[in-house]
Amino acid sequence: MNTPIAVVTGAAGGLGQATARQLLAAGFDVVAVTRDAASARETLRILEAPARGRTVHALHADLVDRADVRALAGRLRESVGRVDVLVNNAGAAFAHYAETADGTERTHALNHLAPFHLTHLLLADGLFAPGARIVNISSDLVTRGRVDAGDPDVTGLSWRERFSQITVYGTAKLTGLLATTALAARLPAGMHAYSASPGVVRTGFHHKSGGLLKAAAAVGSLFAQTPQKAARTPVLLATAPAAPAPNGGFFAKGAPATAPAPARDAALAAEVYERTARTLGLTALPRR
Numbered sequence: 001m002n003t004p005i006a007v008v009t010g011a012a013g014g015l016g017q018a019t020a021r022q023l024l025a026a027g028f029d030v031v032a033v034t035r036d037a038a039s040a041r042e043t044l045r046i047l048e049a050p051a052r053g054r055t056v057h058a059l060h061a062d063l064v065d066r067a068d069v070r071a072l073a074g075r076l077r078e079s080v081g082r083v084d085v086l087v088n089n090a091g092a093a094f095a096h097y098a099e100t101a102d103g104t105e106r107t108h109a110l111n112h113l114a115p116f117h118l119t120h121l122l123l124a125d126g127l128f129a130p131g132a133r134i135v136n137i138s139s140d141l142v143t144r145g146r147v148d149a150g151d152p153d154v155t156g157l158s159w160r161e162r163f164s165q166i167t168v169y170g171t172a173k174l175t176g177l178l179a180t181t182a183l184a185a186r187l188p189a190g191m192h193a194y195s196a197s198p199g200v201v202r203t204g205f206h207h208k209s210g211g212l213l214k215a216a217a218a219v220g221s222l223f224a225q226t227p228q229k230a231a232r233t234p235v236l237l238a239t240a241p242a243a244p245a246p247n248g249g250f251f252a253k254g255a256p257a258t259a260p261a262p263a264r265d266a267a268l269a270a271e272v273y274e275r276t277a278r279t280l281g282l283t284a285l286p287r288r
Helices: 014-025 037-048 066-079 106-124 140-144 165-184 205-209 211-220 232-239 266-279
Strands: 005-009 029-034 056-060 083-088 128-137 192-197 250-252
Touching (some): 005 014, 005 106, 014 232, 029 037, 037 056, 056 066, 066 106, 083 106, 083 232, 106 128, 106 165, 106 266, 128 165, 140 165, 192 232
Parallel strands (some): 005 083, 029 056, 083 128, 128 192
């Protein structure tokens, strides 16, 4: 029997690395994706030590860059050829407005567009196993997100003149949640997609983000979980013998959770999905 293969982005530390460790312990071979070559080498060294006969690959890509996302998909095709679980964990809450080389706001580029792009490239290449699961890491801050139901912005450019770190991050995550819900209804039979909120995690995420999130970290750290505990929800979604229900659901603390009201709007989810596909020059999957 083939060993299942999991790809985890943002695996250089924190939640991503804890998720990779737990997937290795669960019997997966793991592809750890980090931002640059140096962090990939260090992550490989760290994960190989406790791998216990499992295979670890380490690849690097700057996921705010669409060319790097495309290159990563190509390297996955060459290195493993099949993906049973994709955990789209890489993310950041940037303190100031800036646009990527592709002309999108960078918080949206990393937290929403990159996971969508990588997922659909792997789908187009036929790399997902028939029962594959896609786990997109969400956030409790989706409740702070603001998506215009009449004209949803999937690129973040509308925040140029009114940037707010927490609101923009929450909006990028909310947009991703909507797209994941719509994706689940379009995946081939047997495949599943989920959004997983890890809660407040004791990592360097908030400190590295700067701005209001860094200030909030001092208070939030009193209630924060370890990365190992926070990883239990995405790992459960990836490894449960029977795929958890509902497909496309929002999960927290290892169980289905109630998503914010905008995320439960099926028409809005479909519109966000279609707009995101067009923005990335992808062919949208038809609803099954």
